[in-house]
Amino acid sequence: MxxxxxxxxxxxxxxxxxxxxxxxxxxxxxxxxxxxxxxxxxxxxxxxxxxxxxxxxxxxxxxxxxxxxxxxxxxxxxxxxxxxxxxxxxxxxxxxxxxxxxxxxxxxxxxxxxxxxxxxxxxxxxxxxxxxxxxxxxxxxxxxxxxxxxxxxxxxxxxxxxxxxxxxxxxxxxxxxxxxxxxxxxxxxxxxxxxxxxxxxxxxxxxxxxxxxxxxxxxxxxxxxxxxxxxxxxxxxxxxxxxxxxxxxxxxxxxxxxxRAIHRLLHRLPVSEALPALTGLFRVRRLCVPLEQALAALADAACAGNAFLLAGDGAFHLVDRPSPDLLARTVPGDRPEAWRTLDATVLHATLLEHVWRIPEDSPEHIAYIHDTAATVEKAERDGGTAVLMHPVREDVVRELARQGVTMPRKSTSFxxxxxxxxxxxxxxx
Missing domain, CATH: 3.90.1530.10 (Conserved hypothetical protein from pyrococcus furiosus pfu- 392566-001, ParB domain)
Structure with missing residues (x-):
């Protein structure tokens, strides 16, 4: 990473x-x-x-x-x-x-x-x-x-x-x-x-x-x-x-x-493979609701900690409550707390690198998309996994920048x- x-x-x-x-x-x-x-x-x-x-x-x-x-x-x-x-x-x-x-x-x-x-x-x-x-x-x-x-x-x-x-x-x-x-x-x-x-x-x-x-x-x-x-x-x-x-x-x-958030589209990882890899590492709940309601559930979950919404198989899957032991093993400890707890940090350091083993630098494997509905549509059409993110507050972004700490790439959309x-x-x- x-x-x-x-x-x-x-x-x-x-x-x-x-x-x-x-x-x-x-x-x-x-x-x-x-x-x-x-x-x-x-x-x-x-x-x-x-x-x-x-x-x-x-x-x-x-x-x-x-x-x-x-x-x-x-x-x-x-x-x-x-x-x-x-x-x-x-x-x-x-x-x-x-x-x-x-x-x-x-x-x-x-x-x-x-x-x-x-x-x-x-x-x-x-x-x-x-x-x-x-x-x-x-x-x-x-x-x-x-x-x-x-x-x-x-x-x-x-x-x-x-x-x-x-x-x-x-x-x-x-x-x-x-x-x-x-x-x-x-x-x-x-x-x-x-x-x-x-x-x-x-x-x-x-x-x-x-x-x-x-x-x-x-x-x-x-x-x-x-x-x-x-x-x-x-x-x-x-x-x-x-x-x-x-x-x-x-x-x-x-x-x-x-x-606003920038979402991820994992081209070569179908939802049927992404979800089993999370067993025992995150809590996963299937949501059979429209996109707007699924995003509201993501916002609620994000108030309590790291949370993501997976899509691509016709439903939404709320992923939250990561294992503390998993985070301790995968998230670098030499950064400020505000950086270590970012959803983008956990996504890249924990999910992409260690759980799903997806190279973040390869356009063949991952795309960064601003439009939420377009990310879901592309995942469903192409058989990949959409990872929907919750936005970061501007004050967190500015304070990290003032400390000289950069966030993981494509963390925000102003x-x-x-x-x-x-x-x-x-x-x-």
């Missing part, structure tokens, strides 16, 4: 967010702005979601973030060729002057606003941007190859910081800007509306930058893309555009994010996530 441990975190010097000339779709050259957007690359459920997005519009951003070809090299070349063609045809155009971008998402009773910009890339030891999850090397290599080929940041990752929630500094600029007519406004099929403004006034930019320079950020979504930024920065002599990466920064003191395709950043020297 590749569990990330404690890292040294030095005193942070603050966030450095700089303006850039955004690449944006020309609304006159596409069917609609909603039709060319996509969730982040790792949220798209393939192949169903991918095909749906590709058919929504021939210029959907998914053709850049998830190009389809027979080999990795061919996929990356295809993305680069597509990007260059869209630029040449005017499908994507470059904004006239550099700016930061105020971004708003609204829907399902939620309002979120933040700032999109180019953030100076820093490593974990600098303590400016704090990861809270481990990453998979093959995914970082894949994203790095795509960024090299396209010379672009194709979608912003999501970072959070803790301001004071008052209308001062960056927040004041955001709120003032949101009173103006936006650059774009669209509503995606999930019902969320998206609005984007540009901030180019030198006084406003200075106010934002001075405020952010006093803060550090937590990676809420995009650990692999941030690790990619760090890798690519190291490959290029500084100063260069690769010193910066495209991010959305949200003050969660004012706009709290939702934290949202709402920024839509991909609203603004891109070219990396041209």
């Amino acid at each position: 590749n569990t990330a441990g404690r890292r040294d975190v030095t005193t942070h010097t603050g966030l450095e967010l700089v303006p850039f000339r955004g690449l944006r779709y020309d609304p006159d050259r596409v069917g609609s702005l909603a039709a060319v957007t996509s969730p982040p690359y790792d949220v798209v459920v393939r192949p169903d979601g991918l095909l749906h997005l590709e058919s929504a519009d021939p210029h959907n951003i998914v053709r850049l973030i998830l190009p389809q070809a027979d080999t990795p090299a061919a996929r990356n070349k295809q993305a680069a060729d597509t990007l260059h063609r869209w630029l040449a045809e005017g499908v994507l155009t470059t904004d006239a002057e550099p700016g930061l971008y105020v971004y708003e998402q609204r829907g399902s009773g939620l309002l979120q606003r933040g700032i999109i910009g180019a953030l100076r890339v820093s490593g974990p030891s600098e303590g400016v941007v704090l990861p809270h999850e481990d990453v998979m090397p093959h995914v970082v290599a894949d994203r790095a190859a795509l960024m090299r080929a396209t010379s672009a940041n194709l979608e912003p990752l999501l970072l959070t910081y803790r301001g004071n929630g008052a209308e001062a500094g960056a927040t004041a600029v955001i709120e003032r800007t949101a009173e103006r007519p936006p650059l774009l406004c669209t509503t995606t099929e999930d019902g969320f509306s998206h609005r984007l403004w540009t901030v180019t006034d030198t006084a406003d930019l200075a106010e934002i930058q001075a405020d952010l320079s006093r803060h550090q950020a937590l990676i809420a979504d995009g650990h692999h893309r941030w690790a990619t930024y760090v890798r690519l920065r190291a490959e290029h002599s500084s100063p260069s555009p690769w010193d910066y990466g495209l991010v959305l920064l949200v003050d969660t003191a004012r706009y709290p994010l939702r934290v 949202g709402p996530k920024p839509a991909s395709g609203l603004v891109l950043r070219a990396l041209t020297s």
